[in-house]
Amino acid sequence: MPAASAKTADDAARLAKQFGVxxxxxxxxxxxxxxxxVGGVKLNLKDDAAAxxxxxxxxxxxxxxxxxxxxxxxxxQEMAPAGVETIVGVSLDPAFGHLLVYGLGGxxxxxxxxxxxxxxxxxxxxxxxxxxxxxxxxxxxxFRGAPPADVPALKDLxxxxxxxxxxxxxxxxxxxxxxxxxxxxxxxxxxxxxxxLAGPKKPQSVAGAAAAC
Amino acid sequence: xxxxxALFAPRSIAVIGAGRERGSVGGExxxxxxxxxxxxxxxxxxxxxxxxxxxxxxxxxxxxxxxVDLAVIVVPRDFVQGVVEDCGRKGVKAxxxxxxxxxxxxxxxxxxxxxxxxxxxxxxxxxxxxGVLTTDPAVRMDASFAPTWPPQGRVSFSSQSGAxxxxxxxxxxxxxxxxxxxxxxxxKADVSGNDLIEWWEADPETDVILLYLESFGxxxxxxxxxxxxxKEKPIVAVKSGRTAAGSRAASSHTGALAGEDSAVDALFxxxxxxxxxxxxxxxxxxxxxxxxxxxxxxxxxxxxxxxxPGIMATDACESRGLVVTPLSEATMDKLRGFLPSEASVKxxxxxxxxxxxxxxxxxxxxxxxxxxxxxLLVIFVPPIITEAPAVAAAVREALATTPAAKEKxxxxxxxxxxxxxxxxxxxxxxxxxxxxFPEAAAIALSRAVDYGKWKRLPEPVFPQFRVEKDRAAKxxxxxxxxxxxxxxxxxxxxxxxx
Numbered sequence: 001m002p003a004a005s006a007k008t009a010d011d012a013a014r015l016a017k018q019f020g021v022x023x024x025x026x027x028x029x030x031x032x033x034x035x036x037x038v039g040g041v042k043l044n045l046k047d048d049a050a051a052x053x054x055x056x057x058x059x060x061x062x063x064x065x066x067x068x069x070x071x072x073x074x075x076x077q078e079m080a081p082a083g084v085e086t087i088v089g090v091s092l093d094p095a096f097g098h099l100l101v102y103g104l105g106g107x108x109x110x111x112x113x114x115x116x117x118x119x120x121x122x123x124x125x126x127x128x129x130x131x132x133x134x135x136x137x138x139x140x141x142x143f144r145g146a147p148p149a150d151v152p153a154l155k156d157l158x159x160x161x162x163x164x165x166x167x168x169x170x171x172x173x174x175x176x177x178x179x180x181x182x183x184x185x186x187x188x189x190x191x192x193x194x195x196x197l198a199g200p201k202k203p204q205s206v207a208g209a210a211a212a213c
Numbered sequence: 214x215x216x217x218x219a220l221f222a223p224r225s226i227a228v229i230g231a232g233r234e235r236g237s238v239g240g241e242x243x244x245x246x247x248x249x250x251x252x253x254x255x256x257x258x259x260x261x262x263x264x265x266x267x268x269x270x271x272x273x274x275x276x277x278x279x280x281v282d283l284a285v286i287v288v289p290r291d292f293v294q295g296v297v298e299d300c301g302r303k304g305v306k307a308x309x310x311x312x313x314x315x316x317x318x319x320x321x322x323x324x325x326x327x328x329x330x331x332x333x334x335x336x337x338x339x340x341x342x343x344g345v346l347t348t349d350p351a352v353r354m355d356a357s358f359a360p361t362w363p364p365q366g367r368v369s370f371s372s373q374s375g376a377x378x379x380x381x382x383x384x385x386x387x388x389x390x391x392x393x394x395x396x397x398x399x400x401k402a403d404v405s406g407n408d409l410i411e412w413w414e415a416d417p418e419t420d421v422i423l424l425y426l427e428s429f430g431x432x433x434x435x436x437x438x439x440x441x442x443x444k445e446k447p448i449v450a451v452k453s454g455r456t457a458a459g460s461r462a463a464s465s466h467t468g469a470l471a472g473e474d475s476a477v478d479a480l481f482x483x484x485x486x487x488x489x490x491x492x493x494x495x496x497x498x499x500x501x502x503x504x505x506x507x508x509x510x511x512x513x514x515x516x517x518x519x520x521x522p523g524i525m526a527t528d529a530c531e532s533r534g535l536v537v538t539p540l541s542e543a544t545m546d547k548l549r550g551f552l553p554s555e556a557s558v559k560x561x562x563x564x565x566x567x568x569x570x571x572x573x574x575x576x577x578x579x580x581x582x583x584x585x586x587x588x589l590l591v592i593f594v595p596p597i598i599t600e601a602p603a604v605a606a607a608v609r610e611a612l613a614t615t616p617a618a619k620e621k622x623x624x625x626x627x628x629x630x631x632x633x634x635x636x637x638x639x640x641x642x643x644x645x646x647x648x649x650f651p652e653a654a655a656i657a658l659s660r661a662v663d664y665g666k667w668k669r670l671p672e673p674v675f676p677q678f679r680v681e682k683d684r685a686a687k688x689x690x691x692x693x694x695x696x697x698x699x700x701x702x703x704x705x706x707x708x709x710x711x
Contacts, residue, residue, distance in 0.1 A: 089467025096432045096476040101467050110469050117479035123673030126483055160678055167682055168689055175466045
């Protein structure tokens with residue numbers, strides 16, 4: 001998924017043209033985790049003017065909340081194709097090390113808590129278990145006429161995240177949310193990603209990234 | 214693996230701080246070692262007494278004239294360090310330190326003690342533990358102040374709570390669960406739960422490992438060990454207490470989702486350690502695993518003499534993923550051959566209240582011979598006309614004479630029966646675990662089925678993807694250097710923002 005940061009509305013418009021519409025424009029902030037809640041996510045923008053307008057809208061929304069200082073810019077991103085939205089994430093436990101989470105629920109994931117955990121490194125069998133123990137995973141089989149989702153690609157992504165945090169133990173937290181699981185053979189895309197690193201000094205936040213597997 | 218021979222099979226024991234009177238900890242431990250007839254000599258060490266419970270006492274471990282393999286230390290905290298140093302010089306190989314007051318979280322005193330123990334080449338259980346017990350007839354050691362000597366058996370048990378552990382020994386006896394080793398691990402300064410499960414893995418006399426856990430010293434090691442051991446021997450654990458994960462402020466969705474128990478849940482799921490919610494379930498589980506084979510599938514048959522409990526059992530089983538399987542025509546024909554027309558020959562088989570002990574025997578035989586059936590739950594509600602002991606005897610007889618019984622998992626539920634009435638003694642002798650209510654049997658069976666399913670899985674594979682680690686490293690260090698940056702993960706690894 002091509003994506004890039006834009007510091008100004010004009011940059012956002014230029015990137016939209018470069019990537020080809022439709023695009024998504026999302027708030028880039030080191031401090032605000034929940035972008036949707038602050039009006040920081042604009043999807044399915046049909047042209048560069050709309051991308052430009054989205055920048056201003058996000059800026060105004062934050063202004064209304066008195067949080068404009070927390071805006072570092074926006075990320076302009078090609079719209080991901082339709083799929084089943086899942087979350088894959090990492091949390092660091094002081095005793096157990098890196099914990100991987102997989103679940104469903106999109107923005108409601110924290111309420112539904114329909115998730116399963118694994119301790120890194122996870123094995124192939126753990127991805128089966130984690131996916132199998134989440135109720136919402138039935139949606140991956142094809143729901144209401146949707147084609148079955150690319151579960152092997154999802155498993156692959158989970159195993160790669162496991163490898164990543166083993167290679168880079170300084171990763172303290174990570175959200176790939178949502179990970180959109182496309183129809184069989186089409187892969188799984190991390191539409192949004194946040195990684196928190198344990199600093200040599202103070203942990204920093206790396207926001208607004210995307211991944212594709 | 215640590216050598217724990219001197220702990221579990223010492224040739225001689227000294228009790229340092231052995232009390233003259235019973236009722237004190239040092240008095241009870243010495244008494245228990247004598248009462249249960251430890252097979253080697255036991256030397257009481259007491260600085261103030263010449264005689265302890267009719268046995269000549271020694272003022273110090275140094276004064277004991279013979280070799281001592283194991284010392285049980287029951288002296289006040291401030292004397293422990295000196296006593297341990299003396300033990301080292303004496304050539305003692307293993308220590309059980311009952312004495313408490315070491316900060317219980319591992320303060321400086323405990324660190325010093327551990328350093329001494331290691332330097333002198335000893336192994337130590339504790340401090341702050343309630344002792345060690347082994348029923349091995351060649352040893353017969355009750356180096357604890359447990360009031361109960363459990364029946365000899367093949368279940369080994371490590372408890373992080375000493376008091377609970379001792380109460381549990383009592384319960385094990387009541388249920389007729391045979392114990393091999395019991396260890397109260399205390400502060401786990403030296404010998405840890407991981408060391409014990411590794412020891413029991415290699416112990417040919419241990420079939421089932423039970424753990425009462427409050428914390429994990431080294432979770433990653435536990436995962437690696439348990440993954441390997443559980444393929445051969447079931448590990449059943451009950452975990453109390455909470456991990457610290459939930460107490461941190463979370464700045465991500467994942468962090469917010471990380472509940473207090475998610476790490477522990479993952480750990481058990483990943484290793485297929487059978488986790489129970491309560492101590493009672495821990496023992497329900499061990500009754501099953503110590504006596505019966507792990508179920509080959511989730512398909513079971515239920516036979517009962519009362520409709521209600523049959524339905525309760527069916528609901529309890531099906532809600533936990535067990536299948537009360539349809540019986541073959543041949544099986545149902547055989548059942549019709551001896552059951553009244555009012556009986557139901559469909560699974561759950563309801564033989565109605567008039568069912569005799571003989572009908573139970575026949576039904577058990579017929580159901581076990583049905584190839585669709587991998588487990589059998591025998592429910593009996595005591596009516597007036599049929600006696601429970603007769604039914605238990607008929608079930609036991611049927612199992613002994615049906616070859617198919619050996620590969621199948623059999624449980625009983627003699628409704629409301631607790632303790633060890635005659636019928637349960639009969640069932641225990643026939644190695645049939647018996648539960649007071651159908652739900653408990655269903656829970657234990659479903660956990661055993663899940664465990665069996667895990668055992669049949671292939672070995673786990675940890676794939677190593679070819680990734681661009683250098684670029685990921687660069688992106689990470691870049692993110693640290695700059696105030697902000699974005700980067701992507703993709704199939705080939707990590708790519709920096711353009």
